[in-house]
Amino acid sequence: MAFLSASTKALISNSVLFHHQNRSFLPPHQKPTQLSFSSSSTGFGTISIAFERKGRPSLVGTAAVRHLEGSVTRTEGLRFAVVVARFNEIITRPLLEGAVATFKKYSVKEDIDVVWVPGSFEIGIVAERLGKSGKYNAVVCIGAVVRGDTTHYDAVANSAASGVLSAGLKSGVPCVFGVLTCEDMEQAINRAGGKSGNKGAEAALTAIEMASLFEHHLK
Ligand SMILES: Nc1c(NC[C@H](O)[C@H](O)[C@H](O)CO)[nH]c(=O)[nH]c1=O
Ligand SMILES: CC(=O)[C@@H](O)COP(=O)(O)O
Numbered sequence: 155m156a157f158l159s160a161s162t163k164a165l166i167s168n169s170v171l172f173h174h175q176n177r178s179f180l181p182p183h184q185k186p187t188q189l190s191f192s193s194s195s196t197g198f199g200t201i202s203i204a205f206e207r208k209g210r211p212s213l214v215g216t217a218a219v220r221h222l223e224g225s226v227t228r229t230e231g232l233r234f235a236v237v238v239a240r241f242n243e244i245i246t247r248p249l250l251e252g253a254v255a256t257f258k259k260y261s262v263k264e265d266i267d268v269v270w271v272p273g274s275f276e277i278g279i280v281a282e283r284l285g286k287s288g289k290y291n292a293v294v295c296i297g298a299v300v301r302g303d304t305t306h307y308d309a310v311a312n313s314a315a316s317g318v319l320s321a322g323l324k325s326g327v328p329c330v331f332g333v334l335t336c337e338d339m340e341q342a343i344n345r346a347g348g349k350s351g352n353k354g355a356e357a358a359l360t361a362i363e364m365a366s367l368f369e370h371h372l373k
Contacts, residue, residue, distance in 0.1 A: 222371040224367030229362055232291045232292075234266050235269065235289070237280045241297070242342065250296055254266060254358075281293045284327075292328040295331055295332055296332045301336070319331070332354050332357030
């Protein structure tokens with residue numbers, strides 16, 4: 155089906171030229187030089203108006219918009235690693251279990267490598283090494299930083315976050331931040347399978363989506 159009839163196209167062309175001559179909706183310094191009409195099999199289409207701007211032709215019109223996003227249902231062949239801190243293992247182990255359960259729930263078939271480090275401060279450098287290995291589509295980083303009596307909490311929490319961010323940027327592989335930073339142990343317990351969910355499971359789902367986005371759309 156034709157997007158527009160010949161008479162309608164003529165009407166639009168005359169209208170655009172009329173408005174330009176009367177300085178209405180077209181800026182004075184832009185002279186429309188060409189109208190083009192395109193249509194798709196579904197009957198939709200676009201009207202594009204080419205302007206002459208200071209002697210340089212420019213095409214202004216309706217541009218298509220393409221949305222890209224990863225899919226959590228396209229996990230075939232995707233490979234994941236998990237870096238987990240041993241510090242506060244009473245929290246990090248259920249976080250890890252939540253992540254692994256999520257990978258299985260979403261049909262990740264490839265073996266998952268779990269790398270243990272002493273504390274959250276050590277996560278970043280290991281995540282970067284795993285990312286640069288070329289073996290994984292995404293790396294999940296799991297830790298639990300719980301405030302104590304000193305300002306050490308701030309140093310560890312900030313270092314963990316910047317370390318994971320840096321690992322992703324330097325390796326080009328998505329490194330997902332699954333490190334709890336909590337004021338007290340109750341907050342941590344609630345986020346490791348308690349009433350606030352399991353942040354390890356959430357991190358794994360983020361890793362699946364990011365791995366799919368990179369693998370299926372950004373190569
Ligand atoms: N207090 C916590 C730590 N501290 C240890 C550091 O992460 C690091 O291992 C040490 O400073 C040696 O470099 N780690 C956590 O993961 N959580 C904490 O609450
Ligand atoms: C996050 C920490 O490093 C913290 O658990 C250490 O406790 P403290 O500040 O009492 O030494």
